[in-house]
Amino acid sequence: MTDEERWSSNSFLAGAISMRLGIRARLILLTLAFLVIPVLAYISSQEMKRFMLRHQQSSQLIAAQALAASLHGQYAQFQMRQEKSGELTDAAMFIHRATSPFRMDGLADEWAPAASAVREFGRESLLMESGGGFDPATGGFKLIVARWEDHIYLLVSVQDETVIPISRGWTDPGKADHLRLGLGAPGEGERKYIVPVSSDGELSFLEEAPGGGRVERNETLAGRVKINSRGYVMEIALPESQIAGSMTLRIIAEDVDDQRRGRVKSAIGPMEDGAPGLIHLAYFQSPEIQGMLDSLDLAEVEARVFDRARRLRASTGFAADVSGEGEALRILASGAPYYTNIETGPNGEKVVAAAPIKGSDGGSLGVVILERSTRGADSMQDKAMENTLWGAFLAFVAVAAGLVIFSTRLSWRIHRLRGEAERAIDQEGRVRVDGLEASRESGDEIGDLSRSISGLLKKLRSHHDFLAILPRTLKHEINNPLNTITVSLENLAAQEMGQAGSKYIQSAGRGVARLREIVDNLAEAASVEDSIQEEKFEPVDLALILERYMENSAGVYKDRRIQFSNRAGKAAILGSDYRIEQLLDKLMDNALDFTFRDGTIEARLERMNGRFLLTFYNDGPPIPERTLGNMFDSLVADREGDKSARTHLGIGLYVARAICQGHGGGISARNTSDGKGVEFLVILPAARHG
Amino acid sequence: MPKIIGIVEDDTDQLENYADAMRRKGYEPVGYTRADQALEAFTKNPPDLAVLDISLGAEVDGGFELCRSLLAAHPGLPVIFLTDRVDEIDKISGLRLGAWDYETKPISLNFLAEKVAAIFRIMESRSQPHGKAEGIIKTGDLALDENRMTVTWKGAPLDLTLTEFRIVAALCRRPGDVKSYESLMDSAIQTVVAHNTVNTHIRHIRKKFAALDPGFDKIQNEYALGYRWAED
Numbered sequence: 001m002t003d004e005e006r007w008s009s010n011s012f013l014a015g016a017i018s019m020r021l022g023i024r025a026r027l028i029l030l031t032l033a034f035l036v037i038p039v040l041a042y043i044s045s046q047e048m049k050r051f052m053l054r055h056q057q058s059s060q061l062i063a064a065q066a067l068a069a070s071l072h073g074q075y076a077q078f079q080m081r082q083e084k085s086g087e088l089t090d091a092a093m094f095i096h097r098a099t100s101p102f103r104m105d106g107l108a109d110e111w112a113p114a115a116s117a118v119r120e121f122g123r124e125s126l127l128m129e130s131g132g133g134f135d136p137a138t139g140g141f142k143l144i145v146a147r148w149e150d151h152i153y154l155l156v157s158v159q160d161e162t163v164i165p166i167s168r169g170w171t172d173p174g175k176a177d178h179l180r181l182g183l184g185a186p187g188e189g190e191r192k193y194i195v196p197v198s199s200d201g202e203l204s205f206l207e208e209a210p211g212g213g214r215v216e217r218n219e220t221l222a223g224r225v226k227i228n229s230r231g232y233v234m235e236i237a238l239p240e241s242q243i244a245g246s247m248t249l250r251i252i253a254e255d256v257d258d259q260r261r262g263r264v265k266s267a268i269g270p271m272e273d274g275a276p277g278l279i280h281l282a283y284f285q286s287p288e289i290q291g292m293l294d295s296l297d298l299a300e301v302e303a304r305v306f307d308r309a310r311r312l313r314a315s316t317g318f319a320a321d322v323s324g325e326g327e328a329l330r331i332l333a334s335g336a337p338y339y340t341n342i343e344t345g346p347n348g349e350k351v352v353a354a355a356p357i358k359g360s361d362g363g364s365l366g367v368v369i370l371e372r373s374t375r376g377a378d379s380m381q382d383k384a385m386e387n388t389l390w391g392a393f394l395a396f397v398a399v400a401a402g403l404v405i406f407s408t409r410l411s412w413r414i415h416r417l418r419g420e421a422e423r424a425i426d427q428e429g430r431v432r433v434d435g436l437e438a439s440r441e442s443g444d445e446i447g448d449l450s451r452s453i454s455g456l457l458k459k460l461r462s463h464h465d466f467l468a469i470l471p472r473t474l475k476h477e478i479n480n481p482l483n484t485i486t487v488s489l490e491n492l493a494a495q496e497m498g499q500a501g502s503k504y505i506q507s508a509g510r511g512v513a514r515l516r517e518i519v520d521n522l523a524e525a526a527s528v529e530d531s532i533q534e535e536k537f538e539p540v541d542l543a544l545i546l547e548r549y550m551e552n553s554a555g556v557y558k559d560r561r562i563q564f565s566n567r568a569g570k571a572a573i574l575g576s577d578y579r580i581e582q583l584l585d586k587l588m589d590n591a592l593d594f595t596f597r598d599g600t601i602e603a604r605l606e607r608m609n610g611r612f613l614l615t616f617y618n619d620g621p622p623i624p625e626r627t628l629g630n631m632f633d634s635l636v637a638d639r640e641g642d643k644s645a646r647t648h649l650g651i652g653l654y655v656a657r658a659i660c661q662g663h664g665g666g667i668s669a670r671n672t673s674d675g676k677g678v679e680f681l682v683i684l685p686a687a688r689h690g
Numbered sequence: 691m692p693k694i695i696g697i698v699e700d701d702t703d704q705l706e707n708y709a710d711a712m713r714r715k716g717y718e719p720v721g722y723t724r725a726d727q728a729l730e731a732f733t734k735n736p737p738d739l740a741v742l743d744i745s746l747g748a749e750v751d752g753g754f755e756l757c758r759s760l761l762a763a764h765p766g767l768p769v770i771f772l773t774d775r776v777d778e779i780d781k782i783s784g785l786r787l788g789a790w791d792y793e794t795k796p797i798s799l800n801f802l803a804e805k806v807a808a809i810f811r812i813m814e815s816r817s818q819p820h821g822k823a824e825g826i827i828k829t830g831d832l833a834l835d836e837n838r839m840t841v842t843w844k845g846a847p848l849d850l851t852l853t854e855f856r857i858v859a860a861l862c863r864r865p866g867d868v869k870s871y872e873s874l875m876d877s878a879i880q881t882v883v884a885h886n887t888v889n890t891h892i893r894h895i896r897k898k899f900a901a902l903d904p905g906f907d908k909i910q911n912e913y914a915l916g917y918r919w920a921e922d
Contacts, residue, residue: 472776475776476774476775479774479776479794479795480701480704480774480795482795482796483704483774483795483796483797484701484703484704484707485796486797486798486799487704487707487708487711487796487797487799488703488707490707490711490798490799490800491707491711491714491799494711494714512796516796520884523776545913548912548913548914549913549914550914552912552913552914552915553914555915556914556915577911577913578886578889578892578893578911581885581889581913581914582885582886582889584914585885585914588914
């Protein structure tokens with residue numbers, strides 16, 4: 001690849017880029033900057049979301065603190081009273097208020113809403129063991145007490161690696177894994193039951209006679225048991241009336257691992273007031289606090305109030321999910337308000353704020369927990385994002401449309417200006433107008449451009465005008481001194497001169513004549529266009545003129561073969577016969593100059609499409625390619641073999657072209673395809689009849 | 691007594707050359723470079739013929755003004771314009787003022803002298819009550835008196851300049867024969883051998899005939915050669 005090729009390939013690329021991206025495309029590309037708006041909007045909406053979250057956190061915390069403050073010192077409300085009898089100890093277990101009935105099927109699934117009411121009994125509740133080696137993984141149980149209508153339901157989930165159900169025919173139910181259940185206050189008419197695990201799932205409640213020994217079935221109680229891989233689960237339903245008096249319950253899980261010997265290996269249950277397995281019961285809610293929460297009508301907020309024994313005393317909402325409580329409660333141990341964010345799913349998050357309720361002694365009475373999802377902030381972010389995207393899109397469309405209109409108009413104006421500027425100068429480089437019309441009155445840069453081009457054209461035109469009149473001015477100015485020389489030479493010649501003297505006078509005379517011819521030719525060329533414009537054209541027969549002209553020329557120039565062939569018949573054109581003759585003179589002069597003795601000069605006339613084509617051929621040497629394009633311009637005469645003594649400024653062909661154009665036609669030149677001659681092609685329009 | 695030739699030319703070199711040439715031909719030249727001086731002198735002592743330049747110093751049309759004033763004072767005075775102004779409009783203006791001929795520089799002094807002599811001959815002929823029969827050419831509707839420089843077409847007189855008259859005379863002397871451009875130039879006492887110059891004269895002549903007779907077509911172009919007067 002040569003340097004030039006490399007250069008041109010580089011510039012081709014640059015050219016292609018700059019060519020394809022017009023003003024319009026570039027402006028539209030610029031509008032892509034609008035795409036930054038959604039990005040900025042996203043960033044700011046994220047910022048806004050963070051701000052809203054912080055706001056939510058702090059406001060939620062303040063709300064929790066306010067709620068907690070309203071409960072400060074409300075010791076009376078937090079007096080953990082049993083509804084029926086006396087004070088409630090911290091160890092009292094709450095009865096979960098169920099919102100739907102329980103199915104007695106031994107499965108724990110519908111107990112989930114009561115999960116917060118679960119109480120676990122493990123090693124610390126070991127009442128008895130035999131054989132040592134208590135395995136903390138077995139024997140412990142979880143208890144939930146719930147109420148639905150007038151029944152109390154117990155869910156007892158016992159851990160036991162080796163579950164031994166009661167077998168048919170056994171007289172002693174104590175040989176199977178079993179619960180001991182006591183209903184009523186100990187020592188005050190308490191009724192005790194043994195509830196053995198059964199393999200068919202149906203629970204039987206065997207009541208021990210107050211004196212001991214006798215075991216009777218109690219049919220007022222019902223339940224199911226389900227054995228699973230970790231142990232067994234019992235669901236028990238009993239009439240509320242059975243516990244209503246004492247609000248106590250005794251429950252002990254006794255584990256039997258040796259079926260043959262039937263000995264109880266361990267017994268687990270709470271130990272309260274010297275009564276093994278005793279559990280104080282309390283109804284779930286604190287009605288006053290619940291009433292207060294209800295009256296707050298907290299939209300989208302779930303509020304819970306726990307007492308210091310971590311029992312749920314009041315709540316709004318029915319969300320089964322109580323995650324976060326544990327953590328909040330643990331932090332509560334520090335006694336300081338607290339908030340945290342908890343993820344609730346792939347896209348969900350909630351803010352949990354907790355504040356302690358202080359008692360009058362400064363200790364904690366309980367805790368208020370407010371939970372609220374961040375959906376508000378999220379949806380607000382989404383909404384803001386959506387609005388911004390729409391806004392950005394509409395702005396983009398509007399601005400792009402505006403730019404398209406603007407740039408189309410701009411392009412159109414520039415195209416128009418360019419077109420007009422191009423037309424302002426004709427093929428011969430002459431300025432045809434005084435100024436441009438496009439954007440002439442416009443106050444913008446294109447208007448400036450138009451005016452400055454007009455200014456340039458005006459200058460160019462006045463320069464051209466100057467050049468155009470220059471030959472005539474020159475002739476005018478030169479004629480006087482030329483005349484002085486001419487007449488002086490003549491007077492000199494009239495004197496008696498020697499032979500040498502008259503020789504010089506003659507050569508001076510020839511020089512003056514040559515000079516005069518040059519000036520005349522220049523002046524003729526300069527005025528020929530204007531002169532033709534002023535002439536009155538008449539119908540003339542081009543064929544007749546040509547025929548006579550070529551015939552006469554053949555008679556004058558006998559050392560050339562001059563021919564004419566007419567294929568057009570009568571060739572009427574609108575024109576001036578002596579201008580046509582002048583045109584033929586120029587063509588003939590040219591042909592004579594460049595042909596040799598016995599050379600051929602031939603004119604052919606043809607008709608084509610309402611025009612006449614005159615081919616003026618001579619068998620002279622071909623014209624160099626570089627000259628073909630500009631040989632009709634003034635002062636161009638470039639043909640090899642031009643040894644003529646005649647003045648030859650190429651003015652002849654310039655005049656020829658002016659005559660052709662003045663007649664609405666044109667002239668061109670070419671070398672013949674065989675390279676043996678030159679053809680001048682003159683085209684003149686036919687006269688229109690009628 | 692030699693004829694007095696008044697010459698007004700602002701270029702003293704040319705003025706002296708003309709004067710020398712005229713003197714050599716036996717005339718008595720009186721030269722001025724300024725229009726006002728020339729007018730004053732010629733009004734008192736009119737020359738027999740005046741050769742005027744048009745641009746005289748600062749006066750662009752000084753020659754025209756002078757011609758008008760002179761002809762007002764001496765209506766019969768023959769005037770030849772000899773100028774560097776080649777424009778048609780100047781030529782028409784000059785001839786309209788009543789000049790016999792309009793010559794552009796550069797000119798041959800011999801031709802100038804010939805023209806002067808021709809004018810004196812014509813004036814002499816005209817001053818005689820009856821012209822000689824010789825020198826009168828008649829062909830078809832054309833009658834031409836070479837001595838008096840008068841032309842009639844179908845009986846109507848035609849006003850031609852000296853040059854135009856000599857071209858018509860050359861053509862109609864032998865109707866049907868082609869007069870070449872060169873011979874027409876010689877006849878018209880013109881130095882320039884350019885077809886276009888002859889063509890211009892022919893156009894003027896045709897126009898003048900056409901003004902009398904729109905169907906006039908006697909002067910025919912023999913392309914590449916010259917012109918001929920068509921035979922009847």
